[in-house]
Amino acid sequence: MSLTAILSLVAIVLVAVASAVIGSVAHRTRLTSDFLVASRSVPSRLNAGAISGEYLSAASFLGIAGLILVQGVDALWYAVGYTAGYLFLLLFVAAPLRRSGAYTVPDFADARLASPVLRKVCTAVVIVICWLYLLPQLQGAGLTVGIVTGLPDWIGSGAAGVIVVATVALGGMRSVTFVQAFQYWFKLTALAVPAVIGLAVWLGDGHTFARDEPPEFREPTTVSVGTPVTLEARLAVDVVARGTVDGQAVDGPLRWVAGSTHEVTAGTELRFAAGDPVPVTRGAPTDDESWLRPFTGSEQHQLLATYSLILATFLGTMGLPHVLGRFYTNSDGRAARRSAVLVLAMLGGFYLLVTLLGVLSRVYTPQLLVTGRTDAAVLLLPTAILGSGLLGALVGGLVAAGAWAAFLSTASGLLVSLASVVSTDVLPRHGRMTRRFPLATVLAGVPPTVVALVPTGLNFAEAVALVFAVAASTFCPLLVLGIWWRGLTDVGAIAGVVVGGVVSAGAVVAALAGADVSGLGTSAGWIGVLLYRPAIVSVPLAFATMALVSNFTRARRPADAGQVLLRLHAPERLGLMRDRLDDRA
Known part of the structure; x- marks a missing residue:
């Protein structure tokens, strides 16, 4: 095993141990609210760090840089969309959601419309979204271990699954909050160090992208x-x-x-x-000059695919259960808004570094354009720039550990949200939460861990974009209309969530089952693009279905709709907010 592999493996183990120690120090879970929402007492700055830690996943740490390596400026929409999604969340959802007093998305739906059927539908959607989102996180952990050590990918995926399940089962939301805040700053450092070094080397090389030529192999x-x-x-x-x-x-x-x-x-x-x-994969820009310009690849209907991607990423954040769950942990609506503003700044800094690493990868790791395994760009960049000596091995180990921090952080947040729903809506609600929550964590975490052992072939950023499309097509319409429209009914909400979920999730299944999903746009025209990027159809369809069915079922509007909306929008100092669950030991 090489020096780089040894140091990377040591760094990965150290970051896992550090996360476990921080989680155990912060461990204090005696009440239901400790497990589910950290007693609603997380300060804004700490919560912003935790939100950023769990939001910046495998798609952000590895996937976006890999997409920029291949697609150039077209791939910047991923970073823009993931960041702008928080702006929409801040404007329309963050504070009212906190004032709802709910613990989970199904609990919010029940508080707004008092429908057991809608609650069950939302529970099923949470499970689907979280499992689909967990899959690329665990596979990213496997890819990292495979790239830096040469071990089979399934070893890293399985180890990550075990670590995440154990961390969440023992500590719940309170412990995970401190761990995720630490992991954000660690992975920011893991990106900043190679980005600064790489930029200095690149400027010294005098390389330019303003040329009508493909990238070149720098060595045999x-x-x-x-x-x-x-x-x-x-x-x-x-x-x-x-x-x-x-x-x-x-x-x-x-x-x-x-x-x-x-x-x-x-x-x-x-x-x-x-x-x-360097030959490039089909559909990607073939020379550096076109790589700098939008819509220069050979794929058909690129504008349609881009608009659909924008819609999914801008609105999908509002429907991600692990992101929404974070705003339940703030003390009040004002603190929730303050957390969201801080997150925007933290995400912006992170994505600037990822973009720079994607640009540097075009110069120093062009062989990935041939293999198509562009997710490995960030992992291979340190040794490509600095060589396989001690400095390159140290920076490579730091990056590998940062990648693992990204996977563990996001996977922990997803599993907390998933276990919260399973413990409150799937398992029988009797007995102490200190017993139900660990069992729910194991039941929720084992299936995606097993599936992650089998590779899907999708780029991490693309896989997560598909999950965003499902979230934008289900929970986004439910939250926006539930918070801002008095006329929403339970039947309308159920119809909209089911229609949006079936259309978008069906496209996700088709994408995951395809051997070459990205080629659908060329081989099947606009139909293939919509299978790969369904949000431009599924999101408007879900909103329209929810609104139309609600209008046809006006008689089912809750009698207390006005009171509920007042509670969502009135300042906390008026004392209208109430928790949906009792704090029982």
């Missing part, structure tokens, strides 16, 4: 293709191949002419000389 490079890819050669290139290319077995030199496209199967080995132009 051997690429092992792990999954089938279709490569486009912008310029002619000589490659030594061993494996299967264009359906034929090869073991020797090949000449790829300019503008050609080639199918490369898994297990094929490609060797390039220093200075050779």
Whole structure:
């Protein structure tokens, strides 16, 4: 095992141990509210750090930089959307949600519309969203361990699942809050160090992207293709191949002419000389100049896909259970708004660093454009810039540990939200919460851990974007209309959540089942784009269904709708807010 692998593995273990120690020091869970909402006493700054810690997931730490490496400026919409989503959350949801007195999203739905059926539907949606979101976190942990140590990916995925389940089961929301705040600042540092070093080296190299040429291999490079890819050669290139290319077995030199496209199967080995132009995966910008301009790839209907992505990321944040659960932990609505404002600043700083690392990856890890495994860009960048010596190994270990902090933090927040719903809405509500919550955590955490052992082939940022589409199509309409429209009925809410959930989740299933989902836009036209980016259809459809069915069922409007809305919007000092659950030991 190399020095980089040893130091990375040590760093990963240390960050896991540090998280466990911090969680145990903060452990104090005697009441229901301790487990579910940390007794609603988390200060704004600490809560902002915890929110940022759990929100910045595998998609943010690894996925966005990888997408920028391939797509260029088109990929910036991910970072913009994930950040802007908090602005919408701040404007429309944060304070009223805190004043609802609820502990979970199903509890809010019950408080607003008093419908047991709606509560069950919301419970099912929480489980689907959290499981889909947990999957890329655990697989990201496996990818990190596999890249830096050479061990099988499933070992890292399984270890991460066990650690997260144990942490949440023992401490609940209170312990997780302190752990996530620590993990935010740690992973920010893990990005800042290689970003600053890499920027200094890059400026010294004098490299420019304002050129009509593809990136180049900086040294002789051997690429092992792990999954089938279709490569486009912008310029002619000589490659030594061993494996299967264009359906034929090869073991020797090949000449790829300019503008050609080639199918490369898994297990094929490609060797390039220093200075050779880098072939890129199909649909991506083939030269640096077009990489800097929007909509220059060869995929069809890129504008439609971008608008749908914007809608999903801008509105999806309002529907993420683990994000919403954080605003239940503030002391009042004003503190919830203050937390959201701080989060905007913290997310902005983080995504600036991720963007810079994506740009640097285009220069120093161009081989990932060939393999398609662009999620590894941030992990490989330190040694690509600094070499495999002690300094490169130290920075690489820091980045690997930061990546694990990202996975553990987000997975912990998701599992807290999932276990909260399972303990209050799935398990029989008798006995002490100190017994129900750990059992709910195990039941909620085992299935996604098992599924994570099997790779899906989706980029982490793309996988999370699909989850955002489901959240934007279900809980976003429910919260916005439930908070701001008196005319919402239980039947309308159920219809809207079911329609939006079925349409968006159906697209997610089709995407996860596809061998090459990103190619759907080319092979199936706009239908393929909508399967891959369903929000532009599913979100308006959910809002319209909820509004229309509510209008047709006016007689079912709750008699106390006015009082509930007054409670959601009135300042806390008027004393109208009440908790939905009793604090029982």
